[in-house]
Amino acid sequence: MHVPDGFFNLAVSLSAGVVAAAGVAVCLRGARRELDDRAAPMAGLVAAFIFAVQMLNFPVAAGTSGHLLGGALAAILVGPYTAVLCITVVLAVQAFFFADGGLTALGVNITLMGIVTVLVGWGVFKLIAPRRPPAVVAASFVAALVSVPVSALVFTLLFWIGGNAPIEVSTVAAAMGGVHVLIGLGEGAITALTVGAVLAVRPDLVYGARRLAPALTLRTADGEVPVAGAAAGGAPRPARPGGFMVAGIVVTALLAGVLSFFASASPDGLERVAQDQGFGSAAVDHALGSQPFADYGEAGGVPVGVAGVIGAGVTLGVGGGLFLAVRRRRPKAQV
Amino acid sequence: MGAGHHHRIFRPGDSVVHRLPPECKIPALAGFVLVVVATSRECMWAFGVYALLLAGVAVAARVPAGFVLKRMVIETPFVLFAVIIPFIGLGERVEVAGLSLSVEGLWAAWNILAKATLGVVAGILLAATTEPRAMLLGARRLKVPPLLVQIAMFMLRYMDVIVDEMRRMRVARESRGFTPRDIRHLPVVARSAGALFIRSYERGERVHLAMMSRGYAGAMPMADGPGASWRQWATAAALPAAALVVAVAGSLW
Numbered sequence: 001m002h003v004p005d006g007f008f009n010l011a012v013s014l015s016a017g018v019v020a021a022a023g024v025a026v027c028l029r030g031a032r033r034e035l036d037d038r039a040a041p042m043a044g045l046v047a048a049f050i051f052a053v054q055m056l057n058f059p060v061a062a063g064t065s066g067h068l069l070g071g072a073l074a075a076i077l078v079g080p081y082t083a084v085l086c087i088t089v090v091l092a093v094q095a096f097f098f099a100d101g102g103l104t105a106l107g108v109n110i111t112l113m114g115i116v117t118v119l120v121g122w123g124v125f126k127l128i129a130p131r132r133p134p135a136v137v138a139a140s141f142v143a144a145l146v147s148v149p150v151s152a153l154v155f156t157l158l159f160w161i162g163g164n165a166p167i168e169v170s171t172v173a174a175a176m177g178g179v180h181v182l183i184g185l186g187e188g189a190i191t192a193l194t195v196g197a198v199l200a201v202r203p204d205l206v207y208g209a210r211r212l213a214p215a216l217t218l219r220t221a222d223g224e225v226p227v228a229g230a231a232a233g234g235a236p237r238p239a240r241p242g243g244f245m246v247a248g249i250v251v252t253a254l255l256a257g258v259l260s261f262f263a264s265a266s267p268d269g270l271e272r273v274a275q276d277q278g279f280g281s282a283a284v285d286h287a288l289g290s291q292p293f294a295d296y297g298e299a300g301g302v303p304v305g306v307a308g309v310i311g312a313g314v315t316l317g318v319g320g321g322l323f324l325a326v327r328r329r330r331p332k333a334q335v
Numbered sequence: 336m337g338a339g340h341h342h343r344i345f346r347p348g349d350s351v352v353h354r355l356p357p358e359c360k361i362p363a364l365a366g367f368v369l370v371v372v373a374t375s376r377e378c379m380w381a382f383g384v385y386a387l388l389l390a391g392v393a394v395a396a397r398v399p400a401g402f403v404l405k406r407m408v409i410e411t412p413f414v415l416f417a418v419i420i421p422f423i424g425l426g427e428r429v430e431v432a433g434l435s436l437s438v439e440g441l442w443a444a445w446n447i448l449a450k451a452t453l454g455v456v457a458g459i460l461l462a463a464t465t466e467p468r469a470m471l472l473g474a475r476r477l478k479v480p481p482l483l484v485q486i487a488m489f490m491l492r493y494m495d496v497i498v499d500e501m502r503r504m505r506v507a508r509e510s511r512g513f514t515p516r517d518i519r520h521l522p523v524v525a526r527s528a529g530a531l532f533i534r535s536y537e538r539g540e541r542v543h544l545a546m547m548s549r550g551y552a553g554a555m556p557m558a559d560g561p562g563a564s565w566r567q568w569a570t571a572a573a574l575p576a577a578a579l580v581v582a583v584a585g586s587l588w
Binding site for chain 2: 003004005006007009010013024025028031032037038039040041042043044045046047048049051052053055056068077085086088089090092093095096097098099100102103104105164165166167168171189190193194195196197198200201202205
């Protein structure tokens with residue numbers, strides 16, 4: 001969802017612009033490392049791919065269809081730095097050439113859809129640290145699934161700081177979080193399937209799986225000789241305790257839970273502080289007082305904390321279940 | 336979102352606005368939108384004046400109103416959001432035609448609608464009067480990091496190729512009797528996306544090799560014409576300056 005002009009106040013728009021500029025500057029340096037002098041053509045083509053794949057609609061339920069955001073997908077396929085650049089360029093092109101997304105909201109859009117989704121997606125992916133192709137697919141699912149609701153929560157955070165609408169922030173958090181867990185499921189499914197499809201044909205192109213490639217060997221008349229140079233980079237890393245992955249998922253779920261809890265709890269804290277300190281204006285006091293449920297933090301009858309926990313639970317359950325299912329099998333067949 | 340970008344907005348033409356160098360136009364429009372966003376929402380007449388200013392630009396650029404209106408559908412999701420705000424907003428309530436609406440919510444809805452619409456129209460006017468290649472040249476002259484400009488350049492150049500490749504894949508699927516109907520068909524669509532990624536990536540490798548063989552060393556040669564004259568800068572600055580005057584007048588009044 002491209003944020004238009006006027007949705008956030010000027011201070012938030014400009015600060016998000018500064019954050020986006022700093023993030024892009026870091027990624028410009030990093031992308032040179034990932035792609036050296038191929039950076040411009042490769043990233044350009046990947047940006048065109050992301051742009052095209054965002055047009056790829058898939059049916060979700062009767063009548064509605066969804067499409068990919070692509071942050072986690074790009075991070076896993078081409079690496080986080082290049083991914084941020086690609087999505088930044090896609091968003092800038094959409095803003096300047098298609099008038100989609102406001103010019104002053106470009107910083108917000110890049111921060112939310114480029115930096116946050118890539119950072120979270122890649123972070124979760126690294127945390128799971130998959131060592132087998134099926135695990136890479138499962139990790140892609142979890143990474144994409146988590147990246148979307150977290151991006152929505154950051155949106156809520158920005159909305160709380162400087163949104164131009166008088167809506168209880170917990171309502172926004174619950175609505176955005178709930179909807180985006182669903183969107184995240186779709187994003188996770190299509191990201192995992194796409195990564196799986198690429199992995200089956202050109203595993204060397206998947207940045208997230210680049211360490212999984214088997215060591216190269218030369219088949220000569222005398223037998224097989226390992227290639228020295230390639231073996232060093234290509235050998236699988238030493239095995240880690242299996243508990244690491246479980247711990248990774250638990251940490252992720254905890255983070256999600258704590259974040260959503262924080263998002264629902266902190267406004268009440270701030271309201272209290274604002275009232276105690278007297279810097280909450282009279283109008284705000286009145287606005288909150290006149291609404292019977294304003295202080296209960298309910299959204300559609302469901303306390304937000306509960307909604308957050310349910311969301312985190314669904315995320316954990318689906319992600320963890322799939323992950324365990326894939327791990328248990330240890331299949332010979334590649335996905 | 337990303338959907339619906341099937342046509343570029345650029346309209347070739349030879350008006351004052353078309354002839355302005357992009358490095359003047361981009362900051363001028365960005366400045367205009369900044370002033371609009373900074374204007375207080377209570378100052379309703381100011382937004383009317385902004386709309387008139389944009390209408391003036393559209394007339395000068397000979398962009399017909401219907402063209403602008405048709406492109407404004409992109410704003411629809413946020414219009415829906417703005418319509419909801421008065422119903423779920425907090426604060427004082429007012430009865431309008433039997434509906435209980437939040438006063439604060441009505442203000443917020445007006446604020447978002449007015450500013451987003453002006454922003455979208457400004458964006459459409461910029462895109463309609465600036466050739467994509469010129470826009471990138473302008474970005475380069477505005478000291479946007481060259482790598483970013485190059486990525487955008489490659490993206491714009493190959494966007495249609497990739498989108499066309501995707502269209503051919505869809506035609507291939509459909510000619511084999513496949514139409515995605517529900518969630519179970521997701522793997523097929525995703526496999527197409529995977530194939531599209533591989534094709535895009537391999538095309539990128541070919542493009543890179545072709546450019547290397549033509550002497551590419553990480554930077555594109557650009558025929559740099561003379562920069563914008565002060566007269567052109569002044570013409571472009573007229574729009575944000577007028578908006579600023581309106582905004583200042585609005586805040587004082």
